[in-house]
Amino acid sequence: MTVVSSPRPDHDPFADMTIPDALAAAARKSDRSHWYFPQIRAETTLIDMCEGGFRVARALRAAGVGPGDVVAVLAIPGTNIWQSMIGVMAAGAAATALALRPVRGDLDTEVAGYARIIEAAGIRHLIVEPDLADLGTALRARHPGLTCWTPRELDGGGTAGLPDVAPGSPAVIQFTSGSTGNPKGVVLTHAAVLAHAHGLATAAGIGPEDVLVQWVPHYHDMGLFAPLALTLAGADVHVHSPLSFVRDPAGYLTYLAEHRGTITSGPDFAYDLVIRTVDRMSAPVDLSAWRLAFNGAEPIREATIRRFADALAPWGVGPGVMYPCFGMAEATLAVTLRVPGRAPRVLHVDRDILADRRLAAPVDPASAAAKAVVALGSPLPGMSLRIMGPAGAAGPGELGEIQLRGPNLTTGYLNEPAATAALFDEGWLRTGDLGFVDDGELFIAGRAKEMIIVNGHNLFPQDVEEVARSVPGVHRRRCVAVAVHDAETEHILVAAECDDPQRAPAVERQIRAVVVDALGVGAGAIRVAMLEPGSIPRTTSGKWQRSLVRSRYATAAPA
Known part of the structure; x- marks a missing residue:
């Protein structure tokens, strides 16, 4: 049987903590962690954001919000979203960040999309940005029992006491992207999110000297839990809007250079956009501080890795900056990572043998049958993965379903007992992805259902x-x-x-x-x-x- 495990870290700084408590402890430990939101020209410190979050929590408690509730947050990138999420969790409820379209469209269509989530999650409370007041009004008209507040209305705090929240209680409901069907609400506990944050920081060597320059939206697991992990490690976080990155990738790269950004994250298509942007820019900028470009959330192409290294070498970007990884919402975010600084590893296997006989047979890269597959690393500390074929456990180099165990996994899907039961196999989480292991590293071929x-x-x-x-x-x-x-x-x-x-x-x-x-x-x-x-x-x-x-x-x- 192919099982790959990574040992738990010797020390867990977040043991028996909730997410708001861990953030407050990190803020007290270091005054270096700042948050910047360049599109709205705002910045704050982690400690100020935590204090604001606890004010929101007291106001929510005074309004009757507490354990067992799910509170939705609809906001643009900025302090409001993070302060509101902290407040909801500190009040003992579970928070979910609703997806916001980059470009506003038909109001009825938008409301219908949110209504499906509100009904599925049983949401009775919504925190909505003032700039999105039309959405809040329309949702309240459709759901008369929905209570809506703006962040400002909750910022006054109050004297209500905060509940004792167990680390094993739900903290975040992360709705999946719905690429193959309707989105499901992934239930993530405080303990799972913090285990992920510590495992990610440990595996990637993240610390106070790092600077995250992020554009992935906060309603995506990469846009929510990567900044959380970085700020818990004492790093600075710069949050751009997704639209600003897509419309002006050259401006994003210039900002990354000016602020000596060390870490970025995004899907493969984003780095393809970076490559095309670099080719059009008149002069290089200094990106030598960039050390990790997390690449995940969609298939990673060998061509992107090669072109990225070639195009950005004159800009001071080394061959080990591109950082392929594997993750999923059901595991909070990251599942496997490579050793930082190593150049990406690519295998070429026979496409037909892999698909029909479920074997990763090496082949000459020039062969017409060659399929390039990218190494995605080993499990995060404390995690294990196994490969299961149709007849049972798969051996090294054999294709099968990737299954996971670890402290950062979901407890299941919100209000969907049948889907939750199908998600697990004897305590192992079934990813639905097909992959194999070579030399201790995971390679993914595709999704079983596709x-x-x-x-x-x-x-x-x-x-x-x-x-x-x-x-x-x-x-x-x-x-x-x-x-x-x-x-x-x-x-x-x-x-x-x-x-x-x-x-x-x-x-x-x-x-x-x-x-x-x-x-x-x-x-x-x-x-x-x-x-x-x-x-x-x-x-x-x-x-x-x-x-x-x-x-x-x-x-x-x-x-």
């Missing part, structure tokens, strides 16, 4: 996408492959964005040809939907919404 089976041949959608995005004319290499069932036959649907509508028929033919040639499937098994730029739907965290792609474009694409 496997495409055509004429008895297994294909990972990422392999189809990697081939299709090589076709000239595919807008920013954006394409998604999913399985489509038609009667008793399964087809491959490739949804691709096209730079030029007039070239769409030619690009479609090329996509068909390269997929047939590279993957050995019949031309009749492929459908291609050519779309305008920006059409492929993403989740709030930037992942492709595969289930929505399937439902929208399966019938639109010609056979």
